Amino acid sequence: MNKFDKEQILHTSGVNVLKCMRCGKCSATCPSYDEMEYHPHQFVYMVEKGDIEKLMASKSIYKCLSCYACVERCPRGVEPAKVVEAVRLQVIRRQGANHLTPDDIPALLDEDLPQQAIVTAMRKYSK
Amino acid sequence: MQRIGVFVCWCGSNIAATVDVSAVSEALSHEPGVVFSTNYQYMCSEAGQNLIKDAVREHKLTGVVICSCSPRMHEMTFRKAVASTGLNPYMVEIANIREQCSWIHKDKAAATEKAIILGRAAIAKVHLNAPLTAGQSPVTKRALVIGGGIAGIQTALDIADAGFEVDIVEKQPTIGGKMTQIDKTFPTLDCAACILTPKMVDCAQNEKINIFAYSEVEEVKGFVGNFHVKINKKARYVDTTKCTGCGECTEKCPMKKIPNEFNLGLDNRRAIYIPFAQAVPKVATIDPDHCNMLKNGKCGLCAKVCSAGAIDYKQKDETIEREYGAIVVATGYNPIKLDQYDEFAYSQSPDVVSSLEFERLTNAAGPTGGTLLRPSDGKHPHTLVFVQCVGSRCSQEGKGKSYCSKICCMYTAKHAMLTREKYPDTEVYVFYIDVRSPGKNYDEFYRRAVEDYGVHYVKGMVGKVTPRSDGKLMVQASDLLAGEQMHIEADMVVLAAAIEPDKSARPLATMLTASMDTNDFFTEAHAKLRPVESPTAGIFLSGACQGPKDIPDTVAQAGAAASKVIGLLCKDQLTCNPCVAHADQLMCNGCSSCEKVCPYGAITYEDKEFRMPDRTTAIRRVASVNEAVCQGCGACTVACPSGAMDLKGFSNSQIMAEVDAICKM
Amino acid sequence: MIFSYYPGCTLKNKAQDLDRYARLSAEKLGVALEELEEWQCCGGAFSMGRDEIASKLASVRALNAAKEQGRDLVTLCSACHNVLKQANDAMANDADFSLRANNYMQLAAPYRGETQVIHYLELLRDRVGFEALKKAVVKPLTGRKIAAYYGCLLLRPSKVMGMDNPENPRIMEDFLRAIGAQPVTWAMRNECCGGYAVMEDRGLAAQKSERVMDNARDMGAEAIVTACPLCLYNLKKNTLKEGRLPVLYFTELLAEALGVKD
Missing domain, CATH: 3.50.50.60 (FAD/NAD(P)-binding domain)
Known part of the structure; x- marks a missing residue:
């Protein structure tokens, strides 16, 4: 277990993972559940255990839609989306780890695509 | 000068692990007036109490200080022990070195120092204690x-x-x-x-x-x-001595569309009603918010049909x-309102119900006569989803309740079991966080729901309920053990709402x-x-x-x-608390401040004649305390601007002596 | 009534209708929206990382500009509103972030979340008033069954956004009633359309949008209204053509009802 990674994730997210009571409501409400290898409740639990590498290596970190449904509906105020975001930041802050680069953009454009989609994706997928 | 004994309790390791009890009894032995000081493992035990009694007799003690737990715990114990030696029980003071010292500190040196200071304060107070005698008050039986x-x-x-x-x-x-x-x-x-x-x-x-x-x-x-x-x-607007509970009026009343609170609004009642057949007292009541006669003087039908002449629109x-x-x-208690939990679509579909509503829907005296029917269309439901902990164990501010509501696991098991028993064609799901069934025959009961009745217990939570136009409720939930998200087409969803006072x-x-x-x-x-x-x-x-x-x-x-x-x-008399307020009438200026703050109505004012200088007298209005009514809360002593009010056993001078002892290092 | 106004990048490009109809309607309602002079893109999403500083500064600059003008700041795009509101909350309540952000920016006076950020819908509800709006309507949308689509960003996280009950909101429904339309009750109104994931995984976005579209249609809506350009895009572009309802900006219906739609 990488102690530094865990501390950094707790710091970045500001989440107290110990508040989780394992009810699974975050994963019950998550619209991206089927796209994810690790689900919101697992992010919280695995960070608590210090099992960070698996999360960082998983494509699940790019599947969170940041829709705040888990944040809103968690009975304990754990805010799982912030944990997912912190793990993703931990990955993309590394050298050359951007998930999306400006060079990728032209191929993804269509005539109606709002600027909002591009800037949001850039913010989420790259540093 | 008082002859004071100090008794420091270890409370096993509760105090002794954090406070050096020997150092405390040693330090306090040097305080003025202290003639005896010791420590013991359990001062409240019989041996500990005997130790105190023996010391009182042997050293002719006039005051006792016990450094132990909160006085709420054992003050009475020690007062009784001391009283048995003949010493007035109000000559005992407790220094709380457990709740207010050992339990809240980690550093032993600092805790020991604090325990000594608390002991010193109690000693300073005992110096000013006076024997008190408790009065008696009668008991209304x-x-x-x-x-x-x-x-x-x-x-x-x-x-x-x-x-x-x-x-x-x-x-x-x-x-x-x-x-x-x-x-x-x-x-x-x-x-x-x-x-x-x-x-x-x-x-x-x-x-x-x-x-x-x-x-x-x-x-x-x-x-x-x-x-x-x-x-x-x-006012019921019904003379209960005349009403026979025949119910004639409740059938004739023209106001038919009033939500029936007994059935949680699942059906309607009239403006004059008897909540249910077995009501006690079984008499009718007029709901003044909906009665036409009471609102605008038009109707009077119930009075016409009442053969007992019990209706009284003028009742006050x-x-x-x-x-x-x-x-x-x-x-x-009551179940909480579910308006903060509309991810379960409670406000959007009549087929999403609370557990108490479900009780009414299965009760023979309920709106459906005990046949489980969907509120929306009166059809028989085939798939039912029960959601536990709705609003319980929720620490989100302003939303639910942080505690476990305790009864939901068991009544949900009951609902699920009875549904499966009565309607074997149903599929019943219960989503749970933990099944809490610690009671006699409780866990066995819940297991029967699973093993004998085939209720599907799923470890997980429902995240969203989406009603469809065809009446189906699309339930999205997590199954944590299978590691999957479930999507169930349900006919009814039952929410185990948290309960609140x-x-x-x-x-x-x-x-x-x-x-x-x-x-x-x-x-x-x-x-x-x-x-x-x-x-x-x-x-x-x-x-x-x-x-x-x-x-x-x-x-x-x-x-x-x-x-x-x-x-x-059973008692004819109660021993009163002698620590009551007392007015020094010479100092009282008759301002009524104390009377206004007294929550018990124990203070009255009287006109009294006082001797004045040069052989004159004057009539002055002064406070007087009814000792049987005073509860010794001390509010009056704080409110009194002239210092005339004082509390026996907690006099201003005693409190100040304690404060001085604490501040004097 | 004069307000500072933050349009955001999309409203200057692909979502010009959202902006245009809002301005025309505001004028009709006697509300002056003064666009901030030098606003920058909010970034589309608020970074939830508490140690992300630089990516939030554009929002703080806009918030501070409104403060210097002494006005409340009106937003329109759901994403901008969400980002500005969350950045404002962090400036007011996260002392560490606030200190670092102020250190970067070296403003004349430190910014501590003083600006009131209000969404155009809140402007209609709380400042104009839905009753007054109702009186100003010249072409009520009588009989039109409309599904109000909140998506995720307008309401959540509710403790910061504070617009409405996040699970049972009514601001958009009340708005629709005020302009004479009939709001539809539907559960998916506050579920995600798939959002920016369309860039990475069009299939995922399509699936989410389809569920939203399906529920609105099923519950009897003729059209969907939104305040978010990305929701509009996903619902229009990433749903099955068959059974696709028209998706409109709420400001378009507003302008229509007020008789200012050109």
Whole structure:
């Protein structure tokens, strides 16, 4: 277990993972559940255990839609989306780890695509 | 000069692990007036008490300081021990070095220093203590039970059984409470009505019991043994001495569309109504908000059809004043409102119901006659999803309740089991976080739901319910053990809503000066050792007003509360607290400040003649304390601008001596 | 009534209708929206990382500009509103972030979340008033059954956004009633359309949008209204053509009802 990674994730997210009571409501409400290898409740639990590498290596970190449904509906105020975001930041802050680069953009454009989609994706997928 | 003995308790390791008890007794032995100082493992034990008694005799002690736990725990124990030697029990002072020292500190040196300071303060106080003698006050041999649910009913029956009079005040038109709405009861599945309604009838027929239904407590004055209570008996617009409960009026009333609260709005009642067939008292009540006659003087149909001539549109609220020796709070609970949890679509579909609504939908006396039918279309549901912990164990601010509501796991198992038993063609899912079933035959009951009735228990939570136009409810949930998200097409969703104390509890607690916790549950005098008594003397707790409780626990607690009341009412006299206020009438300037702040009405003013200089006299208005009524709260001593008010045993000079001892390093 | 106004990048490009109809309607209602002079893109999403500083500064600059003008700041795009509101909350309540952000920016006076950020819908509800709006309507949308689509960003996280009950909102429904339309009750109104994931995984976005579209249609809506350009795009572009309802900006219906739609 990488102690530094865990501390950094707790710091970045500001989440107290110990508040989780394992009810699974975050994963019950998550619209991206089927796209994810690790689900919101697992992010919280695995960070608590210090099992960070698996999360960082998983494509699940790019599947969170940041829709705040888990944040809103968690009975304990754990805010799982912030944990997912912190793990993703931990990955993309590394050298050359951007998930999306400006060079990728032209191929993804269509005539109606709002600027909002591009800037949001850039913010989420790259540093 | 007092001859003071100091006794430092280890409380096993509770104190001794954090406080150097030898150092404390050693240091305090050098304080002025201290002639004996020691420490012992358990001062409250028989050996410890003997140690104190022997020292009092041997060293001719006139004052005793015990450094131990909170005085709430053992002050009485030590006072009794000291009194047995002939020394006045009010010459004992407790320095709390457990709750206020060892339990809250980690550093032993600092805790030891603090324990010594606390001991010094107690010694300084004992120097100024004077012997006090407790007076006596009479006991009114009648009890008041506030709330007529199963808790109040059981308490009243048990008190009456011991031969004492008891009044039940119930704000609804009938007694019976929540239990009247419940179909069957876990874990034995007897019908709630079958076991409750005979008790309701017993209350009505018992000559010792007086029921004030449709009434509320308005004002409480006095103190243990001598409460003076005003009860507002709301106008029913029906003469209860004439009404026979025939129900003719309730069939003729033209106002038909009023949501029936007994069935939680699942059907309608009339403006004149009897809540249900077994109501006690079985008399009609007119709902003034919906009665045309009362609102605009047009109608009068019920008066025309009433052959008993019981209808009285001119009836007014009535105030009843009664004296009581003891008061039992049995105000019960309610399910929370579900408007903060609309991810379960409670407001969007009538087929998403609360568990209490589900009780009505399965109850033979309910709106569907006991056949489970969907509220939206009256069809038989095939797939039912039960969601546990809706609003319970929720620490989100302003949303739910942080506590476990305790009863939901078991009633949900009951609902699921009964549904499967009655309708074997159904699929029943229960989503749970933990199944909590610690009670006699409880876990076996829940396992029967799974093993004998095939209820699908899923470890996980429902995240979203989406009603469809065809009436199906699309349930999205997590199955944590399978590691998948489930999508169920359900016909009904049942929400186990958290329970909370009745809204009347908070203002009542203020009237009673009884303490409550942050969730508005009444606080018990001791969580373990005095669970049915409020810290306010003479106030007792029965049922869910003290915390979430099922029926077996409620009935047990109701009996316990009754036995405490009986113990009190058996006495002819109560020993008063001698630590009461006293007015120095020479210093009193008659300003009335103390009278205004006294919560017990113990202070009155009188005109008295005083000798003045040069052989003259003057009549002055001065305060006088009724020692039998004063509870020693001390509010008057703070309010008094001239320093005339003082509290025996806690005089201003004693408190200041303590403060000086603490500040003097 | 004069307000500072933050349009955001999309409203200057692909979502010009959202902006245009809002301005025309505001004028009709006697509300002056003064666009901030030098606003920058909010970034589309608020970074939930508490140690992300630089990516939030554009929002703080806009918030501070409104403060210097002494006006409340009106937003329109759901994403901008969400980002500005969350950045404002962090400036007011996260002392560490606030200190670092102020250190970067070296403003004349430190910014501590003083600006009130209000969404155009809140402007209609709380400042104009739905009753007054109702009176100003010249062409009520009588009989039109409309599904109000909140998506995720307008309401959540509710403790910061504070617009309405996040699970049972009514601001958009009340708005629709005020302009004479009939709001539809539907559960998916506050579920995600798939959002920016369309860039990475069009299939995922399509699936989410389809569920939203399906529920609105099923519950009897003729059209969907939104305040978010990305929701509009996903619902229009990433749903099955068959059964696709028209998706409109709420401001378009507003302008229509007020008789200012050109």
